[in-house]
Amino acid sequence: MRDYALINKLVIENLKHRWVRTLLSAAAVGTQATMILTIVGLSYGTLDDMASRSRGAGADIMVRPPNSSIIGLSGAPIPQKVLDYVRTLPNVDIATGTTIYSIGGANSVTGVDLEAFSQMSGGFRYLEGGPFRNPDDVIIDDYWARQNGLRVGSKMSFMNREWNVAGIVEPGKLSRIFLPIGILQDLSANTGRLTSIFIKLKKGTDVQSSVKSVRESLPGYQVYSVEEYASLISINNVPGLKAFIYVVIGISVVVGFLVVFLSMYTAVLERTREIGILKSLGATPAFILGVLIRETTVLALIGSAAGIGLSYVTRWAIMTYVPGSLTQSIVPSWWPVAILVSLVGSLLGALYPGYKAARQDAIEALAYE
Amino acid sequence: MSNGPLIEVRGLSKTYKMGDVDVHALRGVDLTVQRGEFIAIVGPSGSGKSTLFYILGGLAQASAGSVVVDGRDFAQMSDTERTRIRRELVGFVFQKYNLLPTLSAADNIGMAQFIAGQERKTDDWFRKTLDLLGVGHRLHHKPRSLSGGEQQRVAIARAIVNHPALLLADEPTGNLDTENAEVVLKLLRDLNERLQQTILMITHNPEAAAYAHRIVHMRDGRIVHP
Numbered sequence: 001m002r003d004y005a006l007i008n009k010l011v012i013e014n015l016k017h018r019w020v021r022t023l024l025s026a027a028a029v030g031t032q033a034t035m036i037l038t039i040v041g042l043s044y045g046t047l048d049d050m051a052s053r054s055r056g057a058g059a060d061i062m063v064r065p066p067n068s069s070i071i072g073l074s075g076a077p078i079p080q081k082v083l084d085y086v087r088t089l090p091n092v093d094i095a096t097g098t099t100i101y102s103i104g105g106a107n108s109v110t111g112v113d114l115e116a117f118s119q120m121s122g123g124f125r126y127l128e129g130g131p132f133r134n135p136d137d138v139i140i141d142d143y144w145a146r147q148n149g150l151r152v153g154s155k156m157s158f159m160n161r162e163w164n165v166a167g168i169v170e171p172g173k174l175s176r177i178f179l180p181i182g183i184l185q186d187l188s189a190n191t192g193r194l195t196s197i198f199i200k201l202k203k204g205t206d207v208q209s210s211v212k213s214v215r216e217s218l219p220g221y222q223v224y225s226v227e228e229y230a231s232l233i234s235i236n237n238v239p240g241l242k243a244f245i246y247v248v249i250g251i252s253v254v255v256g257f258l259v260v261f262l263s264m265y266t267a268v269l270e271r272t273r274e275i276g277i278l279k280s281l282g283a284t285p286a287f288i289l290g291v292l293i294r295e296t297t298v299l300a301l302i303g304s305a306a307g308i309g310l311s312y313v314t315r316w317a318i319m320t321y322v323p324g325s326l327t328q329s330i331v332p333s334w335w336p337v338a339i340l341v342s343l344v345g346s347l348l349g350a351l352y353p354g355y356k357a358a359r360q361d362a363i364e365a366l367a368y369e
Numbered sequence: 370m371s372n373g374p375l376i377e378v379r380g381l382s383k384t385y386k387m388g389d390v391d392v393h394a395l396r397g398v399d400l401t402v403q404r405g406e407f408i409a410i411v412g413p414s415g416s417g418k419s420t421l422f423y424i425l426g427g428l429a430q431a432s433a434g435s436v437v438v439d440g441r442d443f444a445q446m447s448d449t450e451r452t453r454i455r456r457e458l459v460g461f462v463f464q465k466y467n468l469l470p471t472l473s474a475a476d477n478i479g480m481a482q483f484i485a486g487q488e489r490k491t492d493d494w495f496r497k498t499l500d501l502l503g504v505g506h507r508l509h510h511k512p513r514s515l516s517g518g519e520q521q522r523v524a525i526a527r528a529i530v531n532h533p534a535l536l537l538a539d540e541p542t543g544n545l546d547t548e549n550a551e552v553v554l555k556l557l558r559d560l561n562e563r564l565q566q567t568i569l570m571i572t573h574n575p576e577a578a579a580y581a582h583r584i585v586h587m588r589d590g591r592i593v594h595p
Binding site: 006007009010013014016017273274276277278279280281282283284287362363366 | 423426428429449452453455456457461463467468469470471472476479480481483484485489527
């Protein structure tokens with residue numbers, strides 16, 4: 001029985017021998033894994049958070065404008081009279097409208113009818129302060145407050161105005177920044193118009209049959225149960241997101257390829273003499289290539305593990321410093337993808353140096369100083 | 370294994386291309402080495418002795434002529450075949466020891482066995498050989514912890530662990546002080562006498578060459594008679 005443990009020992013000892021290069025290479029491979037896992041984690045986290053906040057409104061049904069996309073709703077094309085009509089439909093317990101206005105980046109402010117919204121959602125849980133009292137009052141959630149260092153009484157600016165933080169609430173109810181709906185409608189030139197309508201049904205009402213009947217009553221409008229809507233908030237339904245992730249994966253493969261190429265190329269140059277020794281002992285080109293492939297695989301696996309670990313660090317950083325704007329999830333189902341991408345990039349990078357090593361002339365290699 | 374001479378070289382030539390210039394390293398070498406012989410090849414730099422060493426070891430291809438080692442003609446073989454035959458027939462000892470720096474002495478020896486497809490052995494023969502070489506107690510050290518003499522003795526152990534028909538030694542004492550050089554040369558002679566190991570040693574040093582049964586002189590790519 002051949003002692004393959006000896007080959008593994010050679011591989012590990014080679015990696016240990018140049019430990020700084022090994023660590024740097026593994027860190028670079030790890031960075032690409034982290035890049036993938038962070039992008040995917042941000043996508044999943046932000047969308048999951050969005051879905052969870054939609055559920056937090058406490059509604060059963062959601063009415064959205066005709067031809068609107070699932071993600072990134074802004075503008076207010078629904079006339080107030082549609083809300084008035086919805087309130088007259090059978091089995092509707094509470095119906096309330098919201099207006100959403102983008103304030104830059106992925107951030108938006110939501111206008112709510114605080115009384116109706118509180119009835120529907122069970123009310124805000126105030127961590128500090130309380131409801132709107134003055135026309136320049138704003139309510140924010142804890143994540144936004146922490147990200148921006150805001151307390152009750154702090155001032156914040158958006159829509160060319162200064163606002164006073166009246167209350168800080170627990171996150172999870174529809175939005176991070178709330179204004180009284182009338183004020184937001186007026187300021188955004190949407191007086192009497194809504195972005196979406198939330199419906200809470202009377203107890204015991206079948207949600208699916210009500211969705212069907214609301215659809216029939218509001219032809220052209222997008223009517224979903226909130227559960228159905230939340231399930232639609234996925235990577236597949238965000239235009240371009242999948243392509244973006246694939247681009248990141250592509251870049252990761254290239255980064256892994258370049259890093260390992262340089263690392264292994266240097267390793268082969270440094271080990272020219274050792275390759276000559278192995279050849280003098282009768283090692284075939286396949287044997288030499290095999291040693292380098294094993295080294296690369298170990299590097300890629302160490303890098304992948306480091307990358308997975310680093311994705312926890314990026315999540316911690318994001319959830320500590322920008323929890324109001326971004327949410328990152330840990331997505332273990334993507335770990336195999338990150339590992340595979342690291343392996344593929346690394347092995348591609350090892351091919352040419354490996355070929356060069358395998359074809360090395362034994363005599364020249366033995367004479368190498 | 371055939372019963373004739375271990376090595377029969379006839380009309381061996383080797384020409385290297387250096388840019389547009391042809392360098393004739395060997396110009397028609399004839400050499401016969403019997404089994405169990407200890408031969409020293411001496412000659413000045415550029416005489417072709419290293420080229421002969423590499424061709425006999427299967428590391429380089431002859432340009433013309435035949436190189437029959439243990440009944441097999443290296444000159445007719447592809448690189449792959451020579452690599453395979455090298456594992457079975459030849460053990461090398463180099464001037465600079467050429468141990469793998471990241472492995473212990475024992476693992477360096479084990480690597481030679483692994484590449485040859487042999488089981489890692491600790492049989493009586495090998496233990497006695499290690500005792501003869503005086504490195505049995507230093508096997509778990511890496512090369513950087515061994516003296517030059519110890520490294521060369523480990524290199525000898527590695528070279529003979531697979532019972533090669535031919536042990537090729539290229540200036541084995543070139544990096545050693547007089548005392549260690551003498552130890553290594555005595556060891557080579559012992560291996561030859563006790564184990565009937567055929568040895569072909571290249572050296573500049575006439576004192577080292579004197580340990581051999583026969584001295585072959587080379588000059589300008591040919592074997593000459595002094």
